[in-house]
Amino acid sequence: MSLSDIQANPRNAPLKPALEPxxxxxxxxxxxxxxxxxxxxxxxxxxxxxxxxxxxxxxxxxxxxxxxxxxxxxNKYAILHELSLRLMQQQNRLLQPWAVPATMALPEAEFTHSMAALFLQMQQLTAEMPAGVWVTRAQRAVPALQPQRLRSREVLGEMVLAPFLVAHPRVDAARAQLTIRLAIDALYSAHELLFDEPALDPQAVAQTMAEMVAGQLARLCRAG
Structure with a gap:
């Protein structure tokens, strides 16, 4: 650590590695x-x-x-950061045509089916992208990548929330935001689970995760 680093960081807190190219x-x-x-x-x-x-x-x-x-x-973290950005951009492109009011207005069973299909597409995309599985693990394991990981999930939540509120204008917006944010976390948890435990059946994981999310969203709509 240089003298200028010490002066800028007087309490000797861990310095965050630079991530931008x-x-x-x-x-x-x-x-x-x-x-x-x-x-x-x-x-x-x-x-x-x-x-x-x-x-x-x-x-x-x-x-x-x-x-x-x-x-x-x-540093190596900046390279991981760039690989992570590329993976998330590909995942976002997959989500965009799905995250529309017409999807959000589907009956519960159809919404469940569409969400399970999206999940499996994201799983395949990540598995086929160079180092996609390891980049996913790095996002979870490397502290320097946590802000990017959290921001990505916020962006995905915003992408889903807007069309959901168009399709269901009477629901409580704050509750919908929280529910969708938790749904995004559930999707990624299931996503990582399959990579950590490859013996699990992807179809069963996708269906169970989708049913949980669709059921909660349906209850939210009935309450609204």
Missing amino acids: KRAPLQPRAVETYERILAACAELLGEVGIERLSTNLVCQRAGISPPALYQYFP
């Missing part, structure tokens, strides 16, 4: 290097895990020098 690649060769860094990190995550991952290992796998990596990323 140092600069965006512009030229084709720079873009290729940037993508090689991300691909190497994704490969290594599955081989050595989060704790043993290092920028030196990433450089070796990508075939570049440390200065070349540090042009773009200040």
Whole structure:
């Protein structure tokens, strides 16, 4: 830790690692290097895990020098952050066409079916994306990524809440917001459960999770 770090952090609290890329690649060769860094990190995550991952290992796998990596990323957490952002962007794209008033207005049984199908699509997308499972674990295990993880769930909640209130304008908005926020957490908990316990039946997990969420939303609508 440098003197300037100590002066800026007088109580010696743990410093949070920088997560933003140092600069965006512009030229084709720079873009290729940037993508090689991300691909190497994704490969290594599955081989050595989060704790043993290092920028030196990433450089070796990508075939570049440390200065070349540090042009773009200040540390391994910034690389994980970028991989995490890409995964969440893909998940959001999957959610967007589903999160519309017409879906929210479906009868309970049909809504359950649609939510279970969405869940399985998200599970497949994550499993097929390079290091998707390990990035999901990193979001949960790495303290530096927690703010991003929480913000992502807030964004998803907002994406679902708006069309839900359009479809059900009489429900209590605050209660709906809380219910949907908890539903997002239930979806991700089930999502992570399948990765942690692969012997579980994905169809059964999806159906049970969807029934729980749909039932609670239906009760909310009846109360409203």
